[in-house]
Amino acid sequence: xxxxxxxxxxxxxxxxxxxxxxVFLLLPALLFLASCDNDPHPAALQQKKEDxxxxxxxxSALPEDPRSLDPQFSYDTLGHVVISLLYETLxxxxxxxxxxxxxxxxxxxSMPERKQLPGGQESYLIHLKxxxxxxxxxxFEATHGIGREVVAxxxxxxxxxxADPKVECPVFSTLEEYVVGLHEAYADAKxxxxxxxxxxxxxxxVLDKYTVRLTLTKAYPQIKYWLAMAFxxxxxxxxxxxxxxxxxxxxxxxxxxxxxxxxGPYYLADWKQNSLIRLERFxxxxxxxxxxxxxxAADDARFKPLAGARLPFIDEIQMSIIRETIPSxxxxxxxxxxxxxxxxDVFNTVLDTGRELTLDYKKRGIVLHKDPVPDTGYxxxxxxxxxxxxxxxxxxxxxxxxxxxxxxEVFANGIELNAQELLPPGVFGYQPDLKNPYKQHNLALxxxxxxxxxxxxxxxxxxxxxxxxxxxxTAESATARQAAEFDKSQIEQLGIxxxxxxxxxxxxxxxxxxxxxxxxxxxxxxxxxxxxxFFFLFYSKNIPPExxxxxxxxxxxxxxxxxxxxxxxxxxxxxxxxxxxxxxxxEDCPFVLTAHAVSFSLSQPWAQHIPSNPLAxxxxxKYATVDVAMRNEQQHQLNKPxxxxxxxxxxxxxxxxxxxxxxxxxxxx
Amino acid sequence: MFSYxxxxxxxxxxxxxxxxxxxFVLFYVVHPPHSVALQMLGPKAKPEAIQNWLHNRGYDxxxxxxxxxxxxxxxxxxxxxxxxxxLFDLGKSLKTNExxxxxxxxxxxPSLCIxxxxxxxxxxxxxxxxxxxxxxxxxxxxxxxxxxxxxxMSIPPMVYVIFGQWLFATQWSYFPAFGFIPGxxxxxxxxxxxxxxxxxxxxxxxIRMYRAIFLEExxxxxxxxxxxxxxxxxxxxxxHVFKNGMISLITLxxxxxxxxxxxxxxxxDFFGIPGLGNLMINATRSAxxxxxxxxxxxxxxxxxxxxxxxxxxxxxxxxxxxxx
Numbered sequence: 006x007x008x009x010x011x012x013x014x015x016x017x018x019x020x021x022x023x024x025x026x027x028v029f030l031l032l033p034a035l036l037f038l039a040s041c042d043n044d045p046h047p048a049a050l051q052q053k054k055e056d057x058x059x060x061x062x063x064x065s066a067l068p069e070d071p072r073s074l075d076p077q078f079s080y081d082t083l084g085h086v087v088i089s090l091l092y093e094t095l096x097x098x099x100x101x102x103x104x105x106x107x108x109x110x111x112x113x114x115s116m117p118e119r120k121q122l123p124g125g126q127e128s129y130l131i132h133l134k135x136x137x138x139x140x141x142x143x144x145f146e147a148t149h150g151i152g153r154e155v156v157a158x159x160x161x162x163x164x165x166x167x168a169d170p171k172v173e174c175p176v177f178s179t180l181e182e183y184v185v186g187l188h189e190a191y192a193d194a195k196x197x198x199x200x201x202x203x204x205x206x207x208x209x210x211v212l213d214k215y216t217v218r219l220t221l222t223k224a225y226p227q228i229k230y231w232l233a234m235a236f237x238x239x240x241x242x243x244x245x246x247x248x249x250x251x252x253x254x255x256x257x258x259x260x261x262x263x264x265x266x267x268x269g270p271y272y273l274a275d276w277k278q279n280s281l282i283r284l285e286r287f288x289x290x291x292x293x294x295x296x297x298x299x300x301x302a303a304d305d306a307r308f309k310p311l312a313g314a315r316l317p318f319i320d321e322i323q324m325s326i327i328r329e330t331i332p333s334x335x336x337x338x339x340x341x342x343x344x345x346x347x348x349x350d351v352f353n354t355v356l357d358t359g360r361e362l363t364l365d366y367k368k369r370g371i372v373l374h375k376d377p378v379p380d381t382g383y384x385x386x387x388x389x390x391x392x393x394x395x396x397x398x399x400x401x402x403x404x405x406x407x408x409x410x411x412x413x414e415v416f417a418n419g420i421e422l423n424a425q426e427l428l429p430p431g432v433f434g435y436q437p438d439l440k441n442p443y444k445q446h447n448l449a450l451x452x453x454x455x456x457x458x459x460x461x462x463x464x465x466x467x468x469x470x471x472x473x474x475x476x477x478x479t480a481e482s483a484t485a486r487q488a489a490e491f492d493k494s495q496i497e498q499l500g501i502x503x504x505x506x507x508x509x510x511x512x513x514x515x516x517x518x519x520x521x522x523x524x525x526x527x528x529x530x531x532x533x534x535x536x537x538x539f540f541f542l543f544y545s546k547n548i549p550p551e552x553x554x555x556x557x558x559x560x561x562x563x564x565x566x567x568x569x570x571x572x573x574x575x576x577x578x579x580x581x582x583x584x585x586x587x588x589x590x591x592e593d594c595p596f597v598l599t600a601h602a603v604s605f606s607l608s609q610p611w612a613q614h615i616p617s618n619p620l621a622x623x624x625x626x627k628y629a630t631v632d633v634a635m636r637n638e639q640q641h642q643l644n645k646p647x648x649x650x651x652x653x654x655x656x657x658x659x660x661x662x663x664x665x666x667x668x669x670x671x672x673x674x
Numbered sequence: 675m676f677s678y679x680x681x682x683x684x685x686x687x688x689x690x691x692x693x694x695x696x697x698f699v700l701f702y703v704v705h706p707p708h709s710v711a712l713q714m715l716g717p718k719a720k721p722e723a724i725q726n727w728l729h730n731r732g733y734d735x736x737x738x739x740x741x742x743x744x745x746x747x748x749x750x751x752x753x754x755x756x757x758x759x760x761l762f763d764l765g766k767s768l769k770t771n772e773x774x775x776x777x778x779x780x781x782x783x784p785s786l787c788i789x790x791x792x793x794x795x796x797x798x799x800x801x802x803x804x805x806x807x808x809x810x811x812x813x814x815x816x817x818x819x820x821x822x823x824x825x826x827m828s829i830p831p832m833v834y835v836i837f838g839q840w841l842f843a844t845q846w847s848y849f850p851a852f853g854f855i856p857g858x859x860x861x862x863x864x865x866x867x868x869x870x871x872x873x874x875x876x877x878x879x880x881i882r883m884y885r886a887i888f889l890e891e892x893x894x895x896x897x898x899x900x901x902x903x904x905x906x907x908x909x910x911x912x913x914h915v916f917k918n919g920m921i922s923l924i925t926l927x928x929x930x931x932x933x934x935x936x937x938x939x940x941x942x943d944f945f946g947i948p949g950l951g952n953l954m955i956n957a958t959r960s961a962x963x964x965x966x967x968x969x970x971x972x973x974x975x976x977x978x979x980x981x982x983x984x985x986x987x988x989x990x991x992x993x994x995x996x997x998x
Contacts, residue, residue: 045853279948332852511709647846
């Protein structure tokens with residue numbers, strides 16, 4: 006405001022105050038003007054494809070950055086989500102199959118030819134498809150940045166990397182038992198301080214440019230699943246050598262694990278840590294085409310027109326790193342993410358009591374997907390414990406008392422499957438109609454078993470002392486602590502005094518390895534869909550520190566059947582053996598089975614969902630499409646800026662300003 | 675003043691040493707390298723793979739002092755750690771193996787893009803509001819303003835974030851709810867909401883504090899003299915009270931300036947701003963304790979620098995103050 010003092014015009018506000026007022030008014034105004042739309046995504050790499058059709062982008066979210074995109078190192082789900090799109094494997098899971106895990110050739114021309122060899126060894130002859138290429142990258146200096154053809158040497162190179170101590174492959178210890186020469190190569194590398202890549206690997210012979218023979222120390226039919234895992238995916242040695250993380254010509258090159266070069270339908274276009282991973286369609290991808298069948302009849306109209314088409318259809322995938330569930334959910338509701346999980350907090354608003362979508366979401370065309378996860382949760386007893394490990398009826402009693410249905414309702418919104426056996430649905434030998442006699446939540450039976458075990462009402466029949474049990478948990482979150490309290494309450498129904506011991510993850514692992522526990526929460530998710538991958542957890546030769554038999558279970562009868570079963574192909578005879586193993590474990594009860602997880606997820610109406618089994622779900626994106634026009638229209642409808650708050654705010658500010666001026670003039674201040 | 679500065683720098687050395695040792699020991703207790711290895715390699719990793727991981731990073735060395743025959747006494751994890759930090763070699767991330775200094779360089783700009791504007795916006799709003807409350811002191815407006823400040827202080831910052839995202843991003847569709855695109859004017863649309871929320875969330879306590887400072891000045895003798903000379907209330911407040919009040923304000927504000935670079939954990943996490951606050955949360959969740967220790971060390975350095983800066987600014991602002 007300007008006033009006159011002695012004929013001179015002076016500003017009432019001193020300079021500093023004028024500065025502050027300017028900042029106060031100008032900065033927010035500038036910020037607001039800049040925020041014309043609420044789309045959180047960066048612009049797509051292109052607007053149109055080469056043929057003029059719209060450029061398709063898929064928007065998804067990851068809770069954090071993958072630790073590594075090195076296929077011979079990465080063992081976590083996050084890494085797998087991205088790696089499965091960057092690297093193809095020799096074999097792959099059949100798409101559109103949700104209830105089984107059939108393998109088909111991918112980089113391989115056909116299924117490997119298996120041959121029995123003398124001394125119990127067996128070999129697999131693998132023929133690579135011709136004309137497959139690595140992604141274009143500057144590491145291919147000989148071909149001026151154009152990705153070269155994939156050859157048999159690249160397959161052998163992948164196995165050598167598995168045996169290289171510097172790569173720290175987490176599955177080396179498993180594969181060294183089966184692949185000839187892997188153990189020796191590793192030992193040499195440890196001794197010499199480096200891995201001799203120029204030396205051939207005895208068990209992975211390169212017969213010609215496109216043929217590899219894999220020799221195993223013994224029969225191991227599960228090797229086919231390893232050939233469908235990223236650990237055995239071919240990688241170019243040029244990329245590993247080039248991206249060494251060392252300065253070259255004054256510029257540091259990234260490490261290979263942050264700069265993958267693979268054979269997949271997508272290549273890594275950009276990766277901003279803590280922000281965004283952007284993949285772009287690899288134009289020379291031709292490992293697979295859209296299949297000409299295998300889907301349900303109801304999907305004929307959707308998929309038949311695409312049969313034989315070149316993949317992938319989606320041109321770009323943007324994976325935003327969104328750690329918190331709230332912003333992720335907000336973006337999905339706004340239509341800015343093409344898919345989402347359903348967190349516990351919003352479960353009851355999204356799904357009705359029948360576990361189906363509520364009307365609001367159905368009206369928007371959002372689709373609900375229910376996919377079983379090949380895992381089993383359970384609490385394990387220490388079979389070396391002098392009380393619980395030696396008393397089968399006691400373990401059976403605790404298992405019978407446990408109310409998994411109630412736990413499921415409280416902790417998992419009722420979506421999990423009550424586990425009746427160790428194997429999850431979809432794995433060979435799973436029995437959907439099986440009723441485990443010690444998993445029916447029968448308190449009367451439980452108490453009867455307690456009496457039979459010598460502990461009626463939880464007290465020693467001879468001494469009268471109350472039975473005590475320690476339940477070890479990690480309790481990393483409030484929910485985990487509540488679950489531990491629930492487990493405690495279930496066991497205490499039998500009169501047993503339960504102490505919950507919270508441990509750091511590291512301490513718990515030590516306790517388990519050293520057998521210093523009585524009961525501990527556990528679980529197992531399949532590496533591959535074979536019963537061997539579950540039953541090996543109870544094989545006596547895997548008792549720690551040798552392996553993962555954390556329950557220290559030892560049953561010679563079980564071991565004999567397991568050894569026979571594990572080297573068999575799927576057949577009625579194998580099925581019988583698997584059922585026997587299930588029956589032995591259910592009867593011996595070294596665990597209290599809880600549940601098989603089920604994944605509930607949502608997808609937008611414009612984002613085509615490809616049904617597939619959980620192990621193939623991540624790279625099923627290569628078969629999917631996005632309806633760009635539908636998305637643009639719905640996003641526009643869902644995100645129209647509200648005008649009334651702006652009008653109201655402007656009116657209020659104006660009114661306050663006028664009032665202030667009038668008040669100031671009246672007060673003559 | 676120069677000798678004072680040198681003395682303060684020398685005092686910082688044992689303080690930093692203590693910070694390094696305490697954080698080192700704390701992390702060993704809370705999350706030993708063995709459990710970090712399990713987390714990095716996955717729970718299915720075999721013992722041999724874990725041992726290999728530990729050996730490659732020097733975590734199989736003794737923790738404090740090496741008493742093994744033929745080895746240097748200082749060939750231990752703590753000694754190597756202290757030496758690295760003293761030379762400002764912050765090491766590499768356990769999760770990504772990337773040099774931490776590069777991660778800091780990458781994260782500093784996004785953090786500053788939020789904290790600096792939020793700082794100036796917040797302080798401006800707080801000063802103006804405080805001056806207004808002093809102007810209308812002991813009136814109904816003053817009481818109402820004070821109550822609103824207390825209410826504002828009582829609300830947890832996360833509530834502001836969630837509410838702000840819900841209202842301005844989801845319901846009214848003014849701002850993106852999440853995300854960050856670096857570079858250019860378009861970056862502003864991602865920063866607008868987090869900046870406003872960050873500025874507004876802390877304003878309650880700031881207004882109350884500044885009001886107390888200006889009120890104390892307003893009750894001084896020189897102010898009574900100014901009124902007696904016939905100066906208007908507005909001139910007295912805005913020219914005399916404000917200027918003298920700024921001296922005390924500086925001591926509160928300057929100390930926090932160096933820490934602006936460390937970002938805001940909650941804001942960056944919820945809005946997906948890839949700054950240093952986000953880096954800290956990411957490191958905490960993935961047990962990347964080399965990054966955590968580096969951030970604690972750098973934060974300590976900045977805090978000590980901030981305290982020194984406060985003393986210097988105070989001496990400059992008030993000629994009566996002499997640093998000895």
